[in-house]
Amino acid sequence: MAFGWKIGPIAEHQGEAIELVGLQPAQLDDPAVVEELNALWLRHGVIVFRGISDAATHVRLSRCFGECQLHPVRQINTEAEFPELTNVQYGPGNPNGSIYRVNGVERGAWLPLHFDLVYVDVVNHGGLLRPITIPETGGATLFLDKIALYDTLPDDMREEIGDLEILYRFSVELAQMRFGTDQVEKIVMGAKFVDIESRAHLFPRSIHPLVYAQAGSGRKMLNLSPWFADAIVGREDEAGDALLGRLCAHVQASPDIYAHRWREGDLVLWDNWRMLHGAEGVAPDASRWLQRTTITGDYALGRLETHEVASDELRTVDV
Numbered sequence: 001m002a003f004g005w006k007i008g009p010i011a012e013h014q015g016e017a018i019e020l021v022g023l024q025p026a027q028l029d030d031p032a033v034v035e036e037l038n039a040l041w042l043r044h045g046v047i048v049f050r051g052i053s054d055a056a057t058h059v060r061l062s063r064c065f066g067e068c069q070l071h072p073v074r075q076i077n078t079e080a081e082f083p084e085l086t087n088v089q090y091g092p093g094n095p096n097g098s099i100y101r102v103n104g105v106e107r108g109a110w111l112p113l114h115f116d117l118v119y120v121d122v123v124n125h126g127g128l129l130r131p132i133t134i135p136e137t138g139g140a141t142l143f144l145d146k147i148a149l150y151d152t153l154p155d156d157m158r159e160e161i162g163d164l165e166i167l168y169r170f171s172v173e174l175a176q177m178r179f180g181t182d183q184v185e186k187i188v189m190g191a192k193f194v195d196i197e198s199r200a201h202l203f204p205r206s207i208h209p210l211v212y213a214q215a216g217s218g219r220k221m222l223n224l225s226p227w228f229a230d231a232i233v234g235r236e237d238e239a240g241d242a243l244l245g246r247l248c249a250h251v252q253a254s255p256d257i258y259a260h261r262w263r264e265g266d267l268v269l270w271d272n273w274r275m276l277h278g279a280e281g282v283a284p285d286a287s288r289w290l291q292r293t294t295i296t297g298d299y300a301l302g303r304l305e306t307h308e309v310a311s312d313e314l315r316t317v318d319v
């Protein structure tokens with residue numbers, strides 16, 4: 001209680017994510033507080049701050065973890081006072097909303113498990129989400145710890161994959177994921193996704209290591225995003241695809257997924273270098289609105305397959 005807040009496990013989850021209650025905005029000027037919050041971020045991967053519901057504290061807290069990315073088009077979907085904030089918004093009449101039938105159920109704003117910017121070389125450090133409009137049912141944000149994913153692999157699998165690298169190809173055609181394990185059918189794709197998908201073939205593939213160790217702890221993680229996964233480097237054949245399919249199935253069937261069900265006053269921070277995330281989705285006629293900030297940075301392990309085509313546009317895509 002040295003900092004006056006209370007931390008503890010998440011009641012609905014057995015993993016390392018924590019909730020933190022009692023943080024006061026005035027504390028955020030204290031370097032010792034900032035240092036402790038960063039240590040908790042590294043150790044736990046996800047922190048659910050309770051009782052913070054204003055944009056100013058959202059942005060102020062975000063800055064404790066690094067430089068925030070500014071929205072590339074400030075005047076669109078952004079509050080002018082806080083260019084760090086972007087809107088994650090779904091609802092009737094929003095032209096950017098996508099609807100898919102997933103395992104027989106229609107869902108708006110559904111997103112498969114991924115880590116942000118896996119489809120380019122530079123991977124940002126994390127994000128913070130805060131709800132504005134919470135749907136009556138559904139709408140959870142999903143988190144999955146890549147350290148737990150590695151720890152739960154069979155021993156022989158761990159030995160087989162230690163030096164592999166994965167190729168990722170950008171696409172928001174969720175019904176055409178190469179290694180998705182859900183039954184997915186497109187009903188409608190949002191306008192901004194239609195636009196970028198029309199140029200998806202222009203972007204080079206990215207390459208990321210399949211296994212790497214967390215800086216600061218040395219703990220290994222299964223660094224695999226099922227969404228965008230395209231192939232194993234040097235093994236673009238049937239056997240390679242079969243292995244990648246088994247690994248993606250291991251991710252998507254994990255019992256360690258944490259479904260964060262939003263409550264007013266929640267502000268959730270995650271480590272994008274360690275956690276996968278996704279969106280459970282909502283009923284097609286429901287509304288859901290979150291605001292997010294993004295902590296810049298790079299884990300410095302990614303590269304592009306070819307530099308022939310610039311992919312700067314992709315670096316600012318929010319999915």
Ligand SMILES: [Fe+2]
Nearest residue numbers: 115116277319
């Ligand atoms: Fe994302």
